[in-house]
Amino acid sequence: MKTSLNWLGSHLNLSGKSIKEIDDLFTFAGVEVEGIETKGIASEKIVVAQIMEAVQHPNADKLKVTQVDVGEGTLRQIVCGAKNYKVGDKVPCALPGAALPGGFTIGETKMRGVDSRGMLCAAEEIGLPKGEDGLLILPEDSVIGKPVKEMFDSDVLLELEVTPNRPDLLSHRGMGRELATLLRTPFLPLEIPAVEKVSEDAAVIHIEATDACPFYTAVRIKGVKVQESPAWLKKRLESIGLRPINNVVDITNFVLHELGQPLHAFDAAKVSGAIVVRHANDGEVFSALDESEHELVSGDLLISDESGAALALGGVMGGAESGVTEETTEILLESAWFTPQGIRRTSRRTALSSDSSYRFERGVDPQGVLPASALAVKLILETAGGDAGVTFASGTAPALTKPVALDERKLNQLMGGSISLDAAEEILTRLGLSKLTDGTWDVPSFRADLQRHIDLVEEIARVHGLDNVPSRFLGAFVPQSAxxxxxxxxxxxxxxxxxxxxxxxxxxxxxxxxxxxxxxxxxxxxxxxxxxxxxxxxxxxxxxxxxxxxxxxxxxxxxxxxxxxxxxxxxxxxxxxxxxxxxxxxxxxxxxxxxxxxxxxxxxxxxxxxxxxxxxxxxxxxxxxxxxxxxxxxxxxxxxxxxxxxxxxxxxxxxxxxxxxxxxxxxxxxxxxxxxxxxxxxxxxxxAGITQVEDLPQFPGSSRDAAMEIPAATANAQIEAVIAKHAEPLLTGSECFDVFTDPTGVKLPADRKSVAYRFHYRAADRTLKAEEVDAAHQKVLAALATGLGVKFR
Structure with a gap:
């Protein structure tokens, strides 16, 4: 998940915290940092410079030699190939030693025989979004010598890998809560309007598939004006790589990445009657927002209207015909809780994946459905205008958590006595849990992964730091298993x-x-x-x-x-x-x-x-x-x-x-x-077993060769089988060293072949005499003649 450090800063105070410190905190707490990307200008040696003179390079038609003022008291000579500037313009200048994106460091050099003591830069060369071709022209009131990084916003983008059991971290609010716990810093409150009224009306929402969607809400907002999003909203989305679309759609994306609750906005004019949450019919075709078409099965969840028209593939992706456009003046804002298994199954089968399905299939906070809707309504009214009606809801948000007891004795045993009970309870409180009168801990709805005593201990150990848990026992002997x-x-x-x-x-x-x-x-x-x-x-x-x-x-x-x-x-x-x-x-x-x-x-x-x-x-x-x-x-x-x-x-x-x-x-x-x-x-x-190494022979051996004529179809394995069956005690080995055939039948019948073997003989207790070797050899040849009917040549 891409996480903006500036965005996180709206939920807790990160001043004075280095990127390395934050990286280490996440890593040792079980959140893997897969990548860190710095956006904006990083180097202090990129400063505002004013071009005081520009003359033609004596040795290059496309280069000019400029004299620039960077606030040093004397002019600095820099060779430049851009054409979009004029004398008097203020531009970024990378001084020697400045590190540019891509690992390039500026130095003093000669360009076609002329000294160049720095570099005048384009926007993309210093880490800013690409602008017009040529140099970045700065405002006229820019202060000469001032670091350019102070004139532009910068950010750090963290690519975080969240484990499947922690869906609460799939938002900036959730990640901010985690980081605030690890840093022991206050977690800033977020102003979310209270939902004034929730009305149940089957004429507005009708849930047929209660197994796949236990809870569904919708708010109708009239008189909206769909237009370009305000700068703050576009900046937030662009910081994590999202492309702004319009103010209504951008608000739903913002709330998703802010709170972790997916939302969807329908054009109310394209909805006929009530919202119907149902299972798809086998063979029903759904056209998705990405212009792909999918044939559905009965296990898929559809959001449709009373006419049966498919509005969205529940929890996965909106439909092509029901989306918000510039002509939209009235919207229906959906916020719901879907069963993770169904979303995961549909997403895999259709190969449709979205930020919404990624979160729904891991499990979102059931109690976050209404707050997310309320925040989105507030922001839509601020950015698009209009009037919001009451919130309509159908079903009940499931309760996925229950009180969990913390066993102090087992805590001490597992933590090696490295943390007191008060400190452990403080960690649980910072994580959002609250202690009940009976001594158990009430688990917040966004932490459905905390179900047992050991889960609480794991959280305490993770925040306390495993490196703080003493190692007291040596490894015990364990018999070897299969x-x-x-x-x-x-x-x-x-x-x-x-x-x-x-x-x-x-x-x-x-x-x-x-x-x-x-x-x-x-x-x-x-x-x-x-x-x-x-x-x-x-x-x-x-x-x-x-x-x-x-x-x-x-x-x-x-x-x-x-x-x-x-x-x-x-x-x-x-x-x-x-x-x-x-x-x-x-x-x-x-x-x-x-x-x-x-x-x-x-x-x-x-x-x-x-x-x-x-x-x-x-x-x-x-x-x-x-x-x-x-x-x-x-x-x-x-x-x-x-x-x-x-x-x-x-x-x-x-x-x-x-x-x-x-x-x-x-x-x-x-x-x-x-x-x-x-x-x-x-x-x-x-x-298995002990490999026995044979001793080197103490007495020399002897070998004999034999050429035999056999049918061409006879396999070498047959010869080896006869030799093995004979089991001559003095024979220690044999190998085939030549095979001769003549397809013409001139030197040897075409259906025959001549095979030459070498036989090795040796005794372990004496040097063999020639007569003994010859006698053993003849027995082997006799066995081959009897077993295979070979003829010796």
Whole structure:
């Protein structure tokens, strides 16, 4: 929320308080200051100067050399390129050392060979709104040498982030009350006329949707003159970035930002009969003030007249046909309390958001409805004239607060005895609470967040200052929980992946229908598996992700568009799907996704560039689980060019795939994209326990090569399975180092291939003799011949 410091100053005395002090107070009290913007002239070194002489620059046709009087007793030479001044004019002059907006500091310099000892300034160059082109011409009676900042108003704009449970701070009055409490300074009273009479008349207001609007008021003001707002009103609105419209609309906006209660003014001539507060009909179309049209549903709240014409979408935005214009002479001023849930639902579904809906959906003060209306009526009569009738109301403002007891014993325990009961009660009083005769505290209607004893203690601690609460106890031992173990395992994985050169992604858990339709989830989806968001914020956030791969691929595609050559990403997170097509309970599971593509090294004179392949991904998995045997078991996957299941020690832990060639081209990938999705719970279990480090071998080993001819369709996994099943005790490892095929069938039948393997043998207790190695090798070859029918070459 944008807050003007000058505006706050109308509610409390801020003299002598620095911006840093106010910033710190808000921050430590739980109100985050997201930005500070200074408006107006900040530097004291920008002074009034009178141009005494202006001659042509000897080396530049568009520059002149001026002599200006800045009250120093001697003239100052300044080179200037503006053309809108004449000798004798008074203009702003930035002396050397003056800091201008944008971080620019003025100094003495030479411009095309001529000394220039300062700068003559335009309005926008010194922090004022943009004026005519050229220099800012000051009034003739301006005092030479006087700081220009003393001639113009300045302000500080604070961008404050208010937590959802503090809607009372969404106004200058509320923020002023908070600041006055923190500064221990008086909170200045605000003159609001009392509402003389409230009349209930169904012929004026009729509430059908009492669940969505328990309380609605309206005042008819006749004889108004809609025109430009007075200067003070425009200045207030412009200070927080609002554009003035006309005096009536500007008053409603002023009261909203002053008190936090949204108001709306209807042109009474466009209202037929009574105001009707009702639910919309399914399919009813509403035309909003911003010229957008929306098809409504029965849960939406409409303000209409007796003819059924929609005047406003309750609490969200006014209608296009009922607004106040320059021809308006009679208005109906609305002030109401709407149920937050309904406003939030309608605002999200229609994607309509306004300052009013922002406050209504968080909850405004029910007892502030009538005072806000009274203040607005008073200001409208002052600025637009007219005569106001009685205030008509329907329904009752709900009571959202109740007395709350403060437990002194628990207060001392939680505050560590750092504050006395009297001091604590003083803080509650400054916050607007009052102590009742039974010892409980009456909570004001604007603090609906204070419901329990602990809420009062939290307020006391916040105002007292958490840094004033002593720390008396050391942390106690807490046994490691399942959550702690999972966190530790995930951090081990993160560190290992980062050490391998991968970058962690954090993508949103909501994806689009298009990402699901692309077929990117590695686990096949059944009908009904997809979990959709009922009221998505946008089409891109309509589905709870069933797989982590779509987000990784989207991140990689963005990096490719930024000319990134090497893509190494991983992400840990939850995925969601209805197991069994929606018949079972929604399931959440934790997944680890990995993506590799592009260059693995930067090519140069000493080495060629190489792109990543599936073996790079397999190597990453092997490094994650160093004491496990990682195998890829081929398995076709729809929409992918290559696919397999991933097994660790014969346990299925996930899936691997390469994107289809069409998908890679569509996303502008220039090399193959390999992805893996692992069941994080299974990976954690494989990481559990103490990792045993094998001793370095004390005796040398020996190796033997074998070339075998097998059918072309035989997978490497089949060969490894036979070798593992044989379990030769002296065999410590094996790897394939060559594959030969001949599609022509000249050197080798086209349906056959030659595969060369290297087998390593070693004993832990002795050096093997050649005869022992040969005997073990022959047993392995015999097992392969029996198991797969291979022929050795």
């Amino acid at each position: 959550v702690d173990k999972a966190y530790d395992a995930d951090m081990v994985l993160r560190r290992r992946l980062a050490a391998l050169g991968l970058y962690e992604c954090q993508t949103i858990k909501l994806i689009s229908d298009a990402q699901v339709a692309d077929g990117l989830p590695l686990r096949p989806l059944q009908d009904g598996d997809i979990i959709r968001v009922k009221l998505p914020l946008s089409e891109d956030h309509a589905v709870m992700r069933p797989s982590i791969v779509p987000g990784l691929v989207a991140s990689a595609a963005r990096n490719v568009r930024q000319q990134q050559k090497a893509l190494r990403f991983f992400e840990m997170g939850r995925v969601f799907r209805n197991a069994g097509g929606g018949k079972a309970k929604d399931q959440e599971s934790e997944t680890l996704g990995i993506l590799v593509s592009g260059s693995t090294n930067t090519g140069g004179w000493a080495q060629a560039d190489r792109t990543a392949d599936l073996y790079d991904l397999k190597g990453i998995l092997g490094a994650l689980l160093p004491n496990r045997t990682i195998r890829f078991t081929p398995k076709e996957r729809d929409g992918f060019a290559l696919g397999s299941d991933i097994k660790a020690d014969d346990q299925n832990i996930g899936a691997f795939a390469r994107l289809s060639l069409a998908k890679e081209r569509a996303l502008d990938f220039t090399s193959a994209v390999y992805v893996a999705e692992l069941d994080l719970a299974k990976v954690r279990k494989l990481l």
